[in-house]
Amino acid sequence: MSAINLTTTLKHEQFIEQVSRESGQPVQQCYQCGKCTAGCPIAFSMDVPPNRVMRMVQLGLRETALSCNSIWLCAYCSTCSVRCPKNVNLAQVMDALRIIAGKEKRAKTARARHVELFNRNFLNSIRRYGRLHEFETMTMYNLKSGQPFKNADTGLYMLSRGKLKFLIQKTSQMDQVKQIFARVKELEEK
Template sequence: MQPINLTQNGNGFEQLANQTDQNLQHCYQCGKCTAGCPVAFTMDVAPNQIVRMLQLGLLNETFQTETIWLCASCSTCSTRCPKGFDLAKLMDNLRQLACEQGINPGGRGKKVSLFNRLFLDALKKYGRAYEMGLMVRYNVNLMNPFKDALVGLTLFSRGKLKIGPHRIKGTKEMIRIMENIKRLEGDKV
C-alpha cells in the first residue's frame, strides 16, 4: 500500500479538504470537541488529537487509530467547536478514505465496522433492523455464536424479540434509496 502524502499539495490532504469542505488549519486545539464527546473515554486518541495528527501530515498513522471507527458521528464536537469545524464529518470522511485505501480497521474498530455493515445489509433486505438476525450474524462473524443467547432468550420470552424478520411495506423504496446512496458515493456503501 502506498502511503498517502498529507502535505499541503498532497492528494490525501486535498481530498480530505474537498470532501469535508473545511480547512484543517482552522482548528487551534482548544479541546472542546474532546471535552464534549460522549465516547471519548473509549478512544485511543482524543478527537482533537486526530485533527492535530492530520495537521502534522500523519494521515496513515490516523488510519491506525481506533478513534475514527469508534466515533458515533453524533456531531456534539461539531456543535461545540468555536470555529465551526465539522469534526464529525471529518471522521466520516476518514473512515471512507481508509476503506478506499483498503485499510481495514483493527481492534474495536473492526467490530464497529462489522456491525455497521451487517446493519446496512438488514436495512437493504428488510427495510428495517432485524435485531435477532443482526445479533446472530454479528456473533457468528466474531466466532462467538452463543454470546448473547441468554439475553435473547429472555427478550424472546417477554415478547420483546421476534425470531423472524418483519418487512416494512416500503422495502422496495428503501432498496432504491440505498442504491441511490451507493451510486452517489461511488460504491463506498
C-alpha cells in the same frame, strides 16, 4: 537544512483536501484548544484523542489518521461539534475518516473491526429487507465476529419481554430500495 520531499508534501495536501471535501468542514481552522477531547465521552477508550486526530488531518498524516481506532469508536454524539470555538463539525470529520477507512478496509484492531462489522451487517439487513431485522442482524454479527454467544443474555432478556420478532417485516417496494443501493454504487464508481 533537511531536504523536503515534495512528492510526500503533495500527498499530504491531497489527503487534507479529500477530508475537507468529504466532510465539508474547514479542517484548517482548528487551533488545537483541545475542547473536543475534554468533552468527548468516548475519549477514555480511544488510542488517539480527537484533537490529535484533527491535527493528523491538518498535517496530512493519512496512514496514522486512518488506522487509529478513534475514528471507529466516535459515536457521532457531536458534543465536540457544538463546543468547537472554530465551528468545526468534528463529528462530521470523523464520519468522513470512517468512510474513507472503510472503503480501504482499514478497520484492523478488535474494537474497530467490531464496529465495522456491526455497520456492515446492519446495512445488509436494509439491503435485503428495506428495514433492520434485529434478530437476524444480531445473530449474524455474533457468528461473523466469532463470538456466537455474545449478547445471548441480551437476546434472552429481549425474548422474555416479547421484544424479539423472528418474522421479517419487509418494505414492499423492495425494487426501490435495491435501486438506491445499486445507483449509489454506480455513481461512486463513475
